[in-house]
Structure formats: C-alpha cells, structure tokens
Amino acid sequence: xxxxxxxxxxxxxxxxxxxxxxxLTQGGLQKSTARVLAAFMFADADSVTAGELAERLGxxxxxxxxxxxxxxxxxxxxxxxxxxxxxxHYRMREGAWATLMSSQNGMVQAMFEAADRGIEAAGEDxxxxxRLHEMRDFYGYMFRELPAxxxxxxxxxDG
Amino acid sequence: xxxxxxxxxxxxxxxxxxxxxxxLTQGGLQKSTARVLAAFMFADADSVTAGELAERLGxxxxxxxxxxxxxxxxxxxxxxxxxxxxxxHYRMREGAWATLMSSQNGMVQAMFEAADRGIEAAGEDxxxxxRLHEMRDFYGYMFRELPAxxxxxxxxxDG
DNA sequence: CATTGATTTCAGAAATTTCTGAAGATTCCA
DNA sequence: TGGAATCTTCAGAAATTTCTGAAATCAATG
Numbered sequence: 001x002x003x004x005x006x007x008x009x010x011x012x013x014x015x016x017x018x019x020x021x022x023x024l025t026q027g028g029l030q031k032s033t034a035r036v037l038a039a040f041m042f043a044d045a046d047s048v049t050a051g052e053l054a055e056r057l058g059x060x061x062x063x064x065x066x067x068x069x070x071x072x073x074x075x076x077x078x079x080x081x082x083x084x085x086x087x088x089h090y091r092m093r094e095g096a097w098a099t100l101m102s103s104q105n106g107m108v109q110a111m112f113e114a115a116d117r118g119i120e121a122a123g124e125d126x127x128x129x130x131r132l133h134e135m136r137d138f139y140g141y142m143f144r145e146l147p148a149x150x151x152x153x154x155x156x157x158d159g
Numbered sequence: 160x161x162x163x164x165x166x167x168x169x170x171x172x173x174x175x176x177x178x179x180x181x182x183l184t185q186g187g188l189q190k191s192t193a194r195v196l197a198a199f200m201f202a203d204a205d206s207v208t209a210g211e212l213a214e215r216l217g218x219x220x221x222x223x224x225x226x227x228x229x230x231x232x233x234x235x236x237x238x239x240x241x242x243x244x245x246x247x248h249y250r251m252r253e254g255a256w257a258t259l260m261s262s263q264n265g266m267v268q269a270m271f272e273a274a275d276r277g278i279e280a281a282g283e284d285x286x287x288x289x290r291l292h293e294m295r296d297f298y299g300y301m302f303r304e305l306p307a308x309x310x311x312x313x314x315x316x317d318g
Numbered sequence: 319c320a321t322t323g324a325t326t327t328c329a330g331a332a333a334t335t336t337c338t339g340a341a342g343a344t345t346c347c348a
Numbered sequence: 349t350g351g352a353a354t355c356t357t358c359a360g361a362a363a364t365t366t367c368t369g370a371a372a373t374c375a376a377t378g
Contacts, residue, residue, distance in 0.1 A: 012280035013287070020273040027266055028187055030336060041294070042277065042287045050355065060338045065356055086346060087354065092290060097270075097297045104263075107186055111256075114179040118201065121171035128172070128201045131251060135200070138256045141312050149308060153300050189366060209325065219368045224326050245376055246324060 017042040032059050036067035040077060040092050047080035047089035075099045098150050105146055112139035176201040191218050195226035199236060199251045206239035206250040234258045257309050264305055271298035 017038040024034035035057050040048065054064045068090060071077045076096045082089035093099065115136035122128040176197040183193035194216050199207065213223045227249060230236045235255045241248035252258065274295035281287040 013277075016273070016277040016280040019276060023266075023269045023273045026269070032337070041290050042281065044285065044287065046286050051353095061355070062339070062357075063337055066337090069356085086352095088345095095293075097294050101297075101301065107182075110182045110185070114175070114182045117178060118172075118175040121175040122201065126203065127205050128203065131200050134254075135256050137316070138260075138312060141315075142260065142308075145308055145311075149301075149304055152304075153297060156300075157296070191367070220325070221327075221369070222367055225367090228326085245322095247375095 013042050032057075032063040033067040033070055035059070036064060037071055037076065040071075040090070043091075047082065047091040049085075049087040049089055051087060074103060095154065098153060102147065102150055105143065108139055108142045108146060112136060112143055115139060172201050191216075191222040192226040192229055194218070195223060196230055196235065199230075199249070202250075206241065206248040208244075208246040208248055210246060233262060254313065257312060261306065261309055264302065267298055267301045267305060271295060271302055274298060 018035070020041060021031070021034040021038040024037060025031055029037065036053055039053055039057060050061065050064045050068060053059075053067075054061050057064075068077065072079075072090075075093060076099060077090050078093045080089040080091040115132050118132040119129060119136060122132060177194070179200060180190070180193040180197040183196060184190055188196065195212055198212055198216060209220065209223045209227060212218075212226075213220050216223075227236065231238075231249075234252060235258060236249050237252045239248040239250040274291050277291040278288060278295060281291060
C-alpha cells in the first residue's frame with residue numbers, strides 16, 4: 001500500500017472524507033451533495049472538476065452537476081479560474097463554514113416571524129400567547145446575537 | 160364565524176400553527192412531529208393528550224405517539240401531572256427553544272471532530288490540510304461560544 | 319382482578335426524496 | 349463553422365422516509 005511521508009494513506013483520507021459526508025448528511029444535505037462537499041475539502045489540488053468528482057465518488061455526472069449547483073448557490077464553493085483548461089474548475093470559498101453557519105440565521109428569522117404571527121392570531125392572556133412570547137423573545141435574541149458572533153470570528157481570524 | 164374578544168378566529172390560530180409547522184419541517188422535523196409541536200404551542204390548555212392531538216390534527220394515533228416520543232427525547236415536551244385523569248397529559252417544557260438551539264451544538268461538535276480526524280488523515284502542508292485547519296478553527300470557536308450565548312439568554316431571562 | 323379505554327408498537331402501504339442516464343446544450347479550439 | 353469533449357437538464361427508476369391501522373400492551377377504576 002502506498003504511504004506518503006506522513007504515513008497516511010489514500011484510504012485514510014477517503015474514510016475521513018466519508019465521515020465528514022455523514023455528518024453533513026445528518027445536518028440536512030443530501031447524500032451526493034455531502035460527498036461532493038467532503039471531496040472538495042479533501043482534494044489534493046486547489047480546485048477540481050465535475051468529471052473528477054464523478055469518477056472519484058462513483059456517482060453520475062447529473063448528481064455532481066446538481067450538487068455543484070446547490071453548493072454554489074449557498075456560497076460554499078465557487079468557480080476557479082483555470083486558464084487553458086476546457087473544463088470548469090471549482091473550489092471551496094474562503095470562510096465557507098462561516099457562510100454555512102450564517103445561513104442558519106434564516107431559520108432563526110423564520111422562527112421569530114412564525115412566533116410573531118402566532119401572537120397576532122392568539123388571544124392575549126392565553127397559555128398559547130405566553131408560550132409564543134417566550135419563543136419570540138428567544139429567537140429575537142438569537143437573531144441579534146448570532147450574526148455578531150460570526151462576525152467576531154471573522155474579525156479574529158483576519159485581524 | 161366565532162370570534163373571541165381579540166377578534167381572532169380558530170382559523171387564524173390554525174393557520175399560524177401550520178405556518179410554524181412548515182418552518183419546523185424545513186428545519187428537519189418530520190411533518191407529523193412538526194405539526195404536533197406546533198399544536199403544543201397553540202394549545203388553549205396548559206397540557207394536552209395524545210388523543211386530542213390525533214383528533215385535532217387528523218393524523219393516526221401511531222404518528223402522534225411517535226412524535227411525542229421524539230419530542231420528549233430531545234427535551235421539548237414533558238409529561239404533565241394530571242390528577243384524576245386516565246389519559247397521559249403532555250406540555251411544552253420551560254426553555255424548550257433554548258434546548259432546541261443547544262442541540263444544534265452536537266452538530267457543531269461533530270463538525271469539529273470530523274475536521275480533526277481529517278487533519279490526522281491528511282498530510283501536512285497540503286491544500287486539504289489548510290482547509291481542514293480553517294474548518295476546525297471555526298467549529299472550535301463555535302463550540303466554545305454558542306453554549307455561552309445561550310446561557311447568556313437564560314441568565315437575562317431569569318435575572 | 320376483570321373491564322374499559324387509552325397508548326404504544328410495528329409491519330406494510332404510501333408518499334416523498336434522491337439518483338441515474340440519456341438527450342440536448344454549451345464551450346472551446348482548429 | 350464543425351467537431352469533440354464537457355456540462356446541464358429532466359423524466360423515470362430506485363431508495364428512503366414517513367404514515368397508517370390493527371394488534372398488543374398498559375393503566376385506572378369499579
């Protein structure tokens with residue numbers, strides 16, 4: 001078996017990539033998309049092509065295309081300049097994980113708004129109103145603080 | 160149509176509940192579970208029974224049972240004392256939404272660990288290693304700061 | 319302790335999601 | 349502009365998830 005200078009093997013990185021894909025799947029990504037994203041993380045080169053991903057992962061070109069589209073849309077990957085290559089190259093974006101976390105904020109906002117609408121619909125001084133007020137307070141707090149937390153990370157890293 | 164003092168209707172609250180259920184579904188809950196949780200939020204009484212939920216939502220008793228089990232496991236609802244009743248009563252727990260957010264932390268930890276394992280598997284000074292280090296740094300930061308953020312909310316509310 | 323009514327379990331049905339593969343579109347180069 | 353290789357789209361297949369409904373279990377009461 002081929003070993004590089006660090007004593008790691010291709011199988012080691014493949015296993016680690018699949019482990020990451022599993023976590024991403026549990027986080028809501030579909031399986032192919034998760035595997036593609038993990039492959040981006042573990043790629044030897046700075047950028048990869050759709051064809052390379054399809055071959056390495058053993059999935060159809062259609063699945064890879066869909067995954068790349070999705071990952072581009074949410075801002076996790078981007079086209080990479082690839083002079084003199086016929087194929088399109090892609091790579092992970094700077095700060096991709098912070099972007100992913102930020103996208104959770106849309107969820108937080110949706111929860112806040114759902115609570116707010118609920119309060120309008122429920123009568124005052126009802127058990128439902130009390131629950132909805134606590135919910136709105138909590139998500140309002142998170143909606144204010146979560147972006148600030150992520151910004152602090154960016155500042156810490158860059159500064 | 161019946162209107163209460165606030166001028167709201169049953170249809171209003173039902174619609175608001177379904178809207179909340181939709182958001183919860185997008186957040187990863189299965190449909191029945193999301194509708195049951197929303198029904199808990201909008202319930203008129205302090206606690207409800209499985210039978211009431213099944214009837215109100217028009218779903219099978221089996222689905223309700225599964226939803227209650229799941230929601231109990233993650234700590235969003237709890238058994239409520241119901242003296243003199245043959246049926247089991249349930250209600251939302253205090254701070255349920257903070258609990259839900261905290262459970263996201265398990266995800267953060269899993270991402271951190273996946274990055275860590277990846278670093279072991281990847282060679283040093285490779286593109287993959289650089290990406291994995293950034294990933295580990297980010298999730299390490301989140302793993303430290305997110306629980307603190309939630310604790311601050313609890314302190315603010317209680318204090 | 320038997321009866322009655324409610325709840326849980328679980329195998330199979332139904333619904334939904336995801337993937338594939340082939341056809342069509344696109345891009346690059348000669 | 350033609351040709352070759354890659355990429356995207358999308359209808360249908362496959363896989364997975366979710367729900368139901370009936371049987372089994374459980375708990376309270378007479």
